[in-house]
Amino acid sequence: MPYTLFIGDRLFSSWSLRGWLMLEKFSIPYETTMVGLYSGTMAQDMKGMEPARTVPAMKTNVGHVLSDSLSMAETLAEENPDAGLWPKDAGARALARNLVAEMHSSFSALRGECPNNIAFVWSDFTVSDAVKKDLARIEELWALAHSRYGKEGSPWLFGEYSLADVFYAPVCCRMTTYSLPQSEFAKSYIKATLTDPAFQAWRKEALEEVHDPFPYDLAFRKADWPY
Ligand SMILES: N[C@@H](CCC(=O)N[C@@H](CS)C(=O)NCC(=O)O)C(=O)O
Incomplete structure (x- = not known):
């Protein structure tokens, strides 16, 4: 069974991006559960994931919960020694x-x-x-x-x-x-x-997420994302 990854809204959650990249980029099998970070359903969506209270969080195939990006990274590196998460040297x-x-x-x-x-x-x-x-x-x-x-x-x-x-x-x-x-x-x-x-x-x-009102709407001039 793969890892279960809990992430929040992709537009804003920088820590979720880290959690996702550490599985996705190293071809480690996982399933994703979306958490309502901005819609207010986070606590309910993460029921059973104690001690996690932020995203990303991850459950291993034997049910161990990692509640922080750093503990996830170390656990993934330990359990997937050939995936190349850390440099070899x-x-x-x-x-x-x-x-x-x-x-x-x-x-x-x-x-x-x-x-x-x-x-x-x-x-x-x-x-x-x-x-x-x-x-x-x-x-x-x-x-x-x-x-x-x-x-x-x-x-x-x-x-x-x-x-x-x-x-x-x-x-x-x-x-x-x-x-x-x-x-x-x-x-x-x-x-x-x-x-x-x-x-x-x-x-x-x-970009498919809808946020109304849009959080972090600042008083600066907007331009297109360059990439
Ligand atoms: N130290 C944590 C930080 C995680 C974090 O702060 N995540 C934010 C989203 S980017 C969050 O869940 N915030 C909700 C809250 O603090 O209640 C990690 O490395 O994973």
């Missing part, structure tokens, strides 16, 4: 774990000031110094990973696609949605992430 794996952990615990300005929304772009968003600081650190981490472990011809941080790319995919979304400053490397990494067929499939389904 020990040094690369250590750095990838650092990138994932830092994403999971940090960047509160970027997360707080730029709520995830993959419907369209805000073209004249005002970027605060705190967000610029988060971006500088993210770019530093990406450059370090790519310079040490990236592979010629591959856009991914550690050569092969890994959990590090999973955890930074929603950052690529935010940097696009809010037209945030991007280095040349960031531009090509973001393009690879957002034109990847898995992300495109996620966004296609997201």
Whole structure:
């Protein structure tokens, strides 16, 4: 029996995107249950999934519940050792774990000031110094990973696609949605992430969601999503 994945509204739930990518991108069989994150049915939809109270959450084939993206990632890597979730090389794996952990615990300005929304772009968003600081650190981490472990011809941080790319995919979304400053490397990494067929499939389904009123409707100029 495959894993059961619980996710929220695809347009907005950045953590759900991470949970979904860590199964989808590594060809691990799963079934999806949608949770009404914005419609208010979340608690009811997640009945029996204690201790989970946020999405993503996952149930394994023997009924173990993982209630956080990081615990899901570690469990999936442990139970699917040949799927390639972490880089094979020990040094690369250590750095990838650092990138994932830092994403999971940090960047509160970027997360707080730029709520995830993959419907369209805000073209004249005002970027605060705190967000610029988060971006500088993210770019530093990406450059370090790519310079040490990236592979010629591959856009991914550690050569092969890994959990590090999973955890930074929603950052690529935010940097696009809010037209945030991007280095040349960031531009090509973001393009690879957002034109990847898995992300495109996620966004296609997201665009079918109806939200009225639309959350996070800000007073900036709207532009089309570029990819
Ligand atoms: N630390 C959690 C964060 C998950 C999270 O905050 N998910 C949001 C949706 S993107 C959520 O479920 N929010 C509902 C709530 O906090 O009640 C993880 O890594 O999975």
